Amino acid sequence: xxxxxxxxxxxxxxxxxxxxxxxxxxxxxxxxxxxxxxxxxxxxxxxxxxxxxxxxxxxxxxxxxxxxxxxxxxxxxxxxxxxxxxxxxxxxxxxxxxxxxxxxxxxxxxxxxxxxxxxxxxxxxxxxxxxxxxxxxxxxxxxxxxxxxxxxxxxxxxxxxxxx
Amino acid sequence: xxxxxxxxxxxxxxxxxxxxxxxxxxxxxxxxxxxxxxxxxxxxxxxxxxxxxxxxxxxxxxxxxxxxxxxxxxxxxxxxxxxxxxxxxxxxxxxxxxxxxxxxxxxxxxxxxxxxxxxxxxxxxxxxxxxxxxxxxxxxxxxxxxxxxxxxxxxxxxxxxxxxxxxxxxxxxxxxxxxxxxxxxxxxxxxxxxxxxxxxxxxxxxxxxxxxxxxxxxxxxxxxxxxxxxxxxxxxxxxxxxxxxxxxxxxxxxxxxxxxxxxxxxxxxxxxxxxxxxxxxxxxxxxxxxxxxxxxxxxxxxxxxxxxxxxxxxxxxxxxxxxxxxxxxxxxxxxxxxxxxxxxxxxxxxxxxxxxxxxxxxxxxxxxxxxxxxxxxxxxxxxxxxxxxxxxxxxxxxxxxxxxxxxxxxxxxxxxxxxxxxxxxxxxxxxxxxxxxxxxxxxxxxxxxxxxxxxxxxxxxxxxxxxxxxxxxxxxxxxxxxxxxxxxxxxxxxxxxxxxxxxxxxxxxxxxxxxxxxxxxxxxxxxxxxxxxxxxxxxxxxxxxxxxxxxxxxxxxxxxxxxxxxxxxxxxxxxxxxxxxxxxxxxxxxxxxxxxxxxxxxxxxxxxxxxxxxxxxxxx
Ligand SMILES: Cc1cc2nc3c(=O)[nH]c(=O)nc-3n(C[C@H](O)[C@H](O)[C@H](O)COP(=O)(O)O)c2cc1C
Ligand code: SF4
Ligand code: SF4
Ligand code: SF4
Ligand code: FES
Ligand code: FES
Numbered sequence: 001x002x003x004x005x006x007x008x009x010x011x012x013x014x015x016x017x018x019x020x021x022x023x024x025x026x027x028x029x030x031x032x033x034x035x036x037x038x039x040x041x042x043x044x045x046x047x048x049x050x051x052x053x054x055x056x057x058x059x060x061x062x063x064x065x066x067x068x069x070x071x072x073x074x075x076x077x078x079x080x081x082x083x084x085x086x087x088x089x090x091x092x093x094x095x096x097x098x099x100x101x102x103x104x105x106x107x108x109x110x111x112x113x114x115x116x117x118x119x120x121x122x123x124x125x126x127x128x129x130x131x132x133x134x135x136x137x138x139x140x141x142x143x144x145x146x147x148x149x150x151x152x153x154x155x156x157x158x159x160x161x162x163x164x
Numbered sequence: 165x166x167x168x169x170x171x172x173x174x175x176x177x178x179x180x181x182x183x184x185x186x187x188x189x190x191x192x193x194x195x196x197x198x199x200x201x202x203x204x205x206x207x208x209x210x211x212x213x214x215x216x217x218x219x220x221x222x223x224x225x226x227x228x229x230x231x232x233x234x235x236x237x238x239x240x241x242x243x244x245x246x247x248x249x250x251x252x253x254x255x256x257x258x259x260x261x262x263x264x265x266x267x268x269x270x271x272x273x274x275x276x277x278x279x280x281x282x283x284x285x286x287x288x289x290x291x292x293x294x295x296x297x298x299x300x301x302x303x304x305x306x307x308x309x310x311x312x313x314x315x316x317x318x319x320x321x322x323x324x325x326x327x328x329x330x331x332x333x334x335x336x337x338x339x340x341x342x343x344x345x346x347x348x349x350x351x352x353x354x355x356x357x358x359x360x361x362x363x364x365x366x367x368x369x370x371x372x373x374x375x376x377x378x379x380x381x382x383x384x385x386x387x388x389x390x391x392x393x394x395x396x397x398x399x400x401x402x403x404x405x406x407x408x409x410x411x412x413x414x415x416x417x418x419x420x421x422x423x424x425x426x427x428x429x430x431x432x433x434x435x436x437x438x439x440x441x442x443x444x445x446x447x448x449x450x451x452x453x454x455x456x457x458x459x460x461x462x463x464x465x466x467x468x469x470x471x472x473x474x475x476x477x478x479x480x481x482x483x484x485x486x487x488x489x490x491x492x493x494x495x496x497x498x499x500x501x502x503x504x505x506x507x508x509x510x511x512x513x514x515x516x517x518x519x520x521x522x523x524x525x526x527x528x529x530x531x532x533x534x535x536x537x538x539x540x541x542x543x544x545x546x547x548x549x550x551x552x553x554x555x556x557x558x559x560x561x562x563x564x565x566x567x568x569x570x571x572x573x574x575x576x577x578x579x580x581x582x583x584x585x586x587x588x589x590x591x592x593x594x595x596x597x598x599x600x601x602x603x604x605x606x607x608x609x610x611x612x613x614x615x616x617x618x619x620x621x622x623x624x625x626x627x628x629x630x631x632x633x634x635x636x637x638x639x640x641x642x643x644x645x646x647x648x649x650x651x652x653x654x655x656x657x658x659x660x661x662x663x664x665x666x667x668x669x670x671x672x673x674x675x676x677x678x679x680x681x682x683x684x685x686x687x688x689x690x691x692x693x694x695x696x697x698x699x700x701x702x703x704x705x706x707x708x709x710x711x712x713x714x715x716x717x718x719x720x721x722x723x724x725x726x727x728x729x730x731x732x733x734x735x736x737x738x739x740x741x742x743x744x745x746x747x748x749x750x751x752x753x754x755x756x757x758x759x760x761x762x763x764x765x766x767x768x769x770x771x772x773x774x775x776x777x778x779x780x781x782x783x784x
Contacts, residue, residue, distance in 0.1 A: 027483045028481065029483060031465075034466070035466055038425075038466075066483075066484065069468060069485040089585065089616065090542075090618060093544070093545040093546060094545065101767070101769070102747065102767075102769060105767065127389070127390070129203035129393055130203055130204045130207040131240070131390055132204040132241040133207060133208060133240070136207075143207035149769050149771055150771070153747055
């Protein structure tokens with residue numbers, strides 16, 4: 001491929017290169033690199049996997065196997081408002097399932113999905129560490145503690161208004 | 165780079181300067197405002213509180229006041245928490261807007277801001293932290309510095325005996341002396357299994373190998389448990405120091421800590437601790453001119469419960485899918501990159517420096533015959549004082565739940581408590597007086613586990629709880645062996661059927677048989693313990709299973725498919741609260757008259773039940 005002509009890749013390359021260059025070309029760094037990629041893009045793009053494959057000399061199959069094994073890594077981009085309802089035990093006992101059910105109903109999507117317009121995505125997490133505030137949900141890392149179905153409704157309403 | 169002498173100087177001067185942190189009658193004109201920066205309080209905006217305090221102090225040009233971030237104080241449910249030293253006044257649920265008043269009243273005029281004080285279980289207002297029943301029964305060893313020091317400041321750690329144990333070990337003790345001390349202390353692994361720590365160190369020391377590793381297991385996969393992350397957030401240096409001591413004892417010069425990327429605060433503070441220790445020449449080559457060299461690196465996990473299992477953890481550090489290896493060989497002989505490796509849990513390490521400084525005899529004087537020292541629990545669920553507690557082994561569950569935990573909220577009744585997370589079992593009322601240690605918990609069908617302690621009230625359905633745990637283990641099974649992969653799925657399917665009202669005669673026996681098979685045939689601890697929540701809920705709450713199967717009825721009213729809500733006309737006062745709060749608008753009724761629910765439209769969210777001030781809404 002003629003690299004000179006492919007701008008899209010080039011611009012992405014620099015970001016990927018920045019990440020890769022922090023690490024030695026050692027297989028054991030795979031998960032560290034994937035964590036940075038996930039953090040940076042919000043998911044693990046196929047292109048990134050290709051570059052990692054080349055950099056660490058491991059097959060795509062192996063990388064794919066690792067990406068799908070760990071729940072933090074996702075292959076699809078998240079929505080503009082990423083809602084994560086905690087289903088850790090402390091939150092579950094405090095009724096977080098009801099909040100999750102309500103989120104599914106309001107957004108019309110299941111866990112791990114993104115709405116067609118790309119505005120919302122939904123996830124169930126296992127303990128965000130704020131068990132003292134259970135039940136808890138987060139929207140783009142902002143934590144809502146002592147949550148109720150009503151509170152979720154209000155937050156979703158606000159996000160929807162913002163979308164318009 | 166600091167010489168040993170310089171470090172000793174820091175310890176002396178800093179300790180004097182920080183005396184007010186631990187001594188209410190400290191001779192000082194200074195005041196320290198401590199703002200909790202554990203994950204709980206950070207989530208409810210404690211960084212904003214810290215920022216406001218600093219801004220106000222600067223604007224008003226107030227002298228002799230410092231604002232400091234600390235780790236978790238323990239009483240997370242009452243967060244964000246602010247403590248003022250030396251007087252030790254304790255403010256709960258502080259909002260960023262409250263800072264002004266605290267500064268003006270408390271700091272400038274010496275008046276206590278009564279409205280921000282916390283109430284004890286007997287409803288008395290408490291001014292000081294250690295006056296709370298929550299703290300009185302605790303004994304803080306692993307959490308000694310948590311909530312006392314700024315975790316991002318190595319000098320504060322040094323001030324409170326930091327790196328003094330390392331000094332003692334390097335200059336006064338042989339590796340065997342260290343191992344003997346740890347063995348004699350009676351310390352057992354806090355990661356769950358309770359293996360004697362000294363013995364593990366000794367095996368790893370004796371193993372043949374040119375290169376050895378020290379690993380810290382900070383995966384903490386039990387959902388709803390936050391002991392280990394709180395230690396790393398509140399006192400990271402104590403783990404750095406203990407890993408170095410372990411390295412000296414077993415002959416390793418390199419350590420890895422495996423932490424979840426999902427714990428960003430813990431990761432950040434631990435990295436700062438490593439950087440500071442390197443900067444001071446505490447981590448590095450020929451530490452303080454001795455033969456001993458040690459360096460430390462963080463490895464991030466990415467959310468897989470099975471990676472808490474030690475061999476899966478090693479696979480993950482090596483960059484692969486975290487699937488457990490067959491044992492033997494044990495990590496002590498062939499661990500990380502095939503080399504002899506010592507793996508201990510965060511809390512296990514957090515006890516080491518104290519054992520070295522105070523002696524094995526002191527440590528073994530605390531606790532029970534077989535279980536020495538203390539245990540940290542993350543107390544959660546239907547209990548008033550949700551938070552982090554550290555108690556001497558031998559305390560009863562009743563003391564933890566009712567004294568420290570302040571009992572069950574909303575006037576409900578205690579039903580059960582679960583220790584050991586998804587691998588553990590439930591403990592009922594009749595066993596509440598069992599003194600907690602490794603053996604006694606096993607004897608009543610549960611386990612110590614890593615310290616998750618979830619309390620449930622009588623609104624919880626135990627079949628649904630078993631389903632919840634199995635949903636978790638099924639999700640987290642690595643898929644390597646069939647009994648676990650397929651078996652947990654089968655268990656889950658049966659439990660789902662039962663909670664949906666489709667249970668059949670013989671299901672309980674099926675669950676029991678399947679559970680035995682999974683336990684016997686699984687490769688690693690995940691599969692071997694996955695059926696525990698099923699077995700233990702059947703053992704103690706068989707009648708609930710039968711009620712679901714035979715009567716299609718859920719006594720607790722949690723199983724949605726079996727739920728039929730109705731409003732008791734005798735109790736309903738027509739206040740309309742339920743109607744206003746129903747998210748789908750399916751409650752109707754005139755003010756002052758009995759209301760009713762359109763069960764077709766009702767999504768069974770339960771909001772109305774909790775909102776009705778007259779308890780008029782119930783499950784038929
Ligand atoms: C499925 C599974 C999950 C585990 N999770 C953890 C964990 O999160 N943290 C931990 O320290 N130990 C965990 N363990 C126990 C470890 O395998 C190991 O025994 C422990 O880290 C040893 O340290 P210790 O002797 O200091 O307890 C887990 C074990 C199993 C089988
Ligand atoms: S028991 Fe479960 S988690 Fe353990 S190796 Fe087998 S499939 Fe994997
Ligand atoms: S359970 Fe929820 S949806 Fe049903 S009536 Fe009550 S508030 Fe409305
Ligand atoms: S909240 Fe209770 S008392 Fe008030 S209208 Fe509803 S059912 Fe009746
Ligand atoms: S279980 Fe939800 S924050 Fe811990
Ligand atoms: S996080 Fe602040 S008290 Fe626990």
